[in-house]
Amino acid sequence: MAERIVMKFGGSSVGDAESIRQTAAQIYAAHRQGQQVVTVVSAMRGVTDMLIGATTSAAAGDHAIPEQAKQLLWEKHHLAASELLPGEFQGVLGEIQAELSNFSNLVMAISILGEVTPRAMDFIASLGERFSATLVAAYLSAAHGPARAVMADTLIVTDQHFGSANPLLALTGKRVQDSLVPLLESGILPVVTGFMGATREGIVTTLGRGGSDYTAAILGHALDADEIWIWSDVDGVLTADPRIVPTAHPIAQLSYQEAAELAYFGAKVLHPKTVRPAVEKNIPIRMLNTFNPAYEGTLITRETSTGSAVKAVTSIPGLALVTVEGRGMLGVPGVAARVFGAVAQLGVSVLMISQGSSEQSICFVVRQEESGAVVSALEESFRLELSQGDIDSIWREEQMVIVAAVGAAMRGTPGIGGKLFTALGEAGINVLSIAQGSSEYNVSLIVKQQDAHQAVQAIHDAFELSRSK
Numbered sequence: 001m002a003e004r005i006v007m008k009f010g011g012s013s014v015g016d017a018e019s020i021r022q023t024a025a026q027i028y029a030a031h032r033q034g035q036q037v038v039t040v041v042s043a044m045r046g047v048t049d050m051l052i053g054a055t056t057s058a059a060a061g062d063h064a065i066p067e068q069a070k071q072l073l074w075e076k077h078h079l080a081a082s083e084l085l086p087g088e089f090q091g092v093l094g095e096i097q098a099e100l101s102n103f104s105n106l107v108m109a110i111s112i113l114g115e116v117t118p119r120a121m122d123f124i125a126s127l128g129e130r131f132s133a134t135l136v137a138a139y140l141s142a143a144h145g146p147a148r149a150v151m152a153d154t155l156i157v158t159d160q161h162f163g164s165a166n167p168l169l170a171l172t173g174k175r176v177q178d179s180l181v182p183l184l185e186s187g188i189l190p191v192v193t194g195f196m197g198a199t200r201e202g203i204v205t206t207l208g209r210g211g212s213d214y215t216a217a218i219l220g221h222a223l224d225a226d227e228i229w230i231w232s233d234v235d236g237v238l239t240a241d242p243r244i245v246p247t248a249h250p251i252a253q254l255s256y257q258e259a260a261e262l263a264y265f266g267a268k269v270l271h272p273k274t275v276r277p278a279v280e281k282n283i284p285i286r287m288l289n290t291f292n293p294a295y296e297g298t299l300i301t302r303e304t305s306t307g308s309a310v311k312a313v314t315s316i317p318g319l320a321l322v323t324v325e326g327r328g329m330l331g332v333p334g335v336a337a338r339v340f341g342a343v344a345q346l347g348v349s350v351l352m353i354s355q356g357s358s359e360q361s362i363c364f365v366v367r368q369e370e371s372g373a374v375v376s377a378l379e380e381s382f383r384l385e386l387s388q389g390d391i392d393s394i395w396r397e398e399q400m401v402i403v404a405a406v407g408a409a410m411r412g413t414p415g416i417g418g419k420l421f422t423a424l425g426e427a428g429i430n431v432l433s434i435a436q437g438s439s440e441y442n443v444s445l446i447v448k449q450q451d452a453h454q455a456v457q458a459i460h461d462a463f464e465l466s467r468s469k
């Protein structure tokens, strides 16, 4: 039986006519070798941001920005279509235009209402993928052979968690089998919209920003794919952000856990949930570069290779450290539960729980823009303890960064922590806090914003990541 591959192309891989040509060449190359290829596309680069930005402006009562966005979106897709498609295929522009006038009506309604529901936001945010899938399928048909755009609201069934919906894998599997397999078997190339799903009732949802990777993994799971290939504009997963560490280079192999840790800790490599469906069916993921297709990129599999104990260093900026402190907390049961309960009620996620300087405090890290609301909510819920002096204070420190060193072989390799902290000490970097109960695949710590780049560089140097293969 032919090998089955799900290939996902990110926004830059479909960013303009020339990129779409390169993308199509990769799809067709695999197809010609007898592989069954399911393509997943992101929106053209910048489009999702524009859709969300325009909708947010509309909700704030602005008419000009949404109108301008509509115009820019039209020009972008029109330009690509006119460069790519012979006249008889340009009918797809009519479909795009119709969707854009829907968009116009929706943002108009939103600006009149002065608010946007998460449900409406998801519908609008998913339009970019509708446009790109339509365009790519039309180009494949015109240039290479039969292809069909498939809107994932007919395939991926999710819960109602708008903005980051969770797939219902059993229902999805059945739909995918029923609609994609017949296409594959008759030699038609399906081009599926990334990012988007729908509830059982057919209401459009999205899987979270960067969610097209997740789409590819969900489809891979449903189709029992042999491999999942994620195409972007870099040579795979890098040892660090090259804007911070110029000598950062691609990592040949990662385990699923390592890839998941890296994604969670800010490496913009993969949507963090992507590895889950892949792990379940043990499907290898390849990270490849559309613009350097011969390069083998990064292979993500079950195996943990030996080699460097630390494989990569990442950072998440824009955070705040929140501390709840008080002598009266000592030995009082339930304080931690109340703290995190209050935070959860706000819908704020805690990125890391850290070890404070004394046992009489609880510290944790949240996004900076959410930290003010977190402190207010905690003050409210501990009003009594604050007035009685059982809790002395609740405060936040802004401009914090989590720096994480990731690698599965850290487990069981003695001296990693020592080496890491020595390197940071020698660089004169003050570590404010260390993660508690981290997964053994990473060591994560908190530093001030102004020290973050130097910390990443120091760890990268200490573990000689510029040299490792």
Ligand code: ASP
Pocket: 010, 011, 042, 043, 048, 049, 128, 194, 195, 208, 209, 210, 211, 212, 213
């Ligand atoms: N277009 C969506 C986003 O920008 C999904 C994706 O690119 O994966 O978040």
Ligand code: MG
Pocket: 010, 011, 042, 210, 211
């Ligand atoms: Mg992406």
